[in-house]
Amino acid sequence: MKKMQNVMIKGTKDGLTLHLNDQCAYDDLLKELENKLSGHKSIHDEESPLISVKIQIGNRYLTEEQEEEIKAFIRHQRNLVVDEIISNVVTKEEALKERKENEIVSVTAIVRSGQVLEVPGDLLLVGDVNPGGTVIANGNIFVLGNLKGVAHAGFSGKRDAIIVASNMMPTQLRIADCLNRAPDQYAKEDRHEMECAYIDSSNQMIIDRLQVLKSIRPNITRLQGGF
Structure with missing residues (x-):
């Protein structure tokens, strides 16, 4: 043998x-x-x-x-x-780190000017981000309210992260190292339409209707039931 x-x-x-x-x-x-x-x-x-x-x-x-x-x-x-x-x-420390980076942190608050809210995984914010306020997440950012400040998703380099808001009127959006300043009309009108921001295949940040999310990020299923 x-x-x-x-x-x-x-x-x-x-x-x-x-x-x-x-x-x-x-x-x-x-x-x-x-x-x-x-x-x-x-x-x-x-x-x-x-x-x-x-x-x-x-x-x-x-x-x-x-x-x-x-x-x-x-x-x-x-x-x-x-x-x-x-x-x-994987070690226990690596497993705990991965768990934190993949968990959804739910926060009910208003992020006011000068405040920074940062989480290691996905952020689900029930509230507003006022002008001058900042939200940062290693994963995705979901704002059930007005996003009028700065949002930075995928801050450690996750380019497939997304930013979703009930009312998308940001001062600045960032996903990984890609930056997008909001068009002027965002500051002049309340859109009252849930939208999402993502990096497309040409490495450009796109802001579109939430309905396109299923086609561009079909694996985002952790928020059961969707929006």
């Missing part, structure tokens, strides 16, 4: 990918990794350029010391540079 390999080395156009068995003992993994790399002749060619290495560890959890041990061993091999270690495992 053929023995299962704990280390598989695959060449790609970007370098090497090491697939490490996530079921075997760590010491056995390290021993086989050493044997495989030391027997890989092309790696030891002094005239070869640096080779980028990605390490796939699957469902194995590595401590910081074990990660550093593997990285250090690979770095000692001539021409190899560790690019990243890819794991299916």
Whole structure:
């Protein structure tokens, strides 16, 4: 019966990918990794350029010391540079951070001039954003009221975030790094029509009727029942 390999080395156009068995003992993994790399002749060619290495560890959890041990061993091999270690495992801290970034924070308030309301996930504001007020969210922003101040969605770089308001009359809209100042007519009239702002395929911020939301962002389903 053929023995299962704990280390598989695959060449790609970007370098090497090491697939490490996530079921075997760590010491056995390290021993086989050493044997495989030391027997890989092309790696030891002094005239070869640096080779980028990605390490796939699957469902194995590595401590910081074990990660550093593997990285250090690979770095000692001539021409190899560790690019990243890819794991299916997330730490408790990473899971909590992701949960916060994906939760909907509901706030009932009026954001007045000089005030800033910021949340790590999606913001559902039941109230108004007055001129001079600012709302910021890592995810989407939903304002069930007048948006007359500044709204910045996707502040950490999420370009698929959206901004929705019952009455869209903003001083400024931002999604990720894309900025849009409201047209002059917004300051002169109450539109009383729910609208949404989003970045389209040409990287331009568009303000349109809420009805288009289902076609441009079909995966936004966390607010059950819609608007």
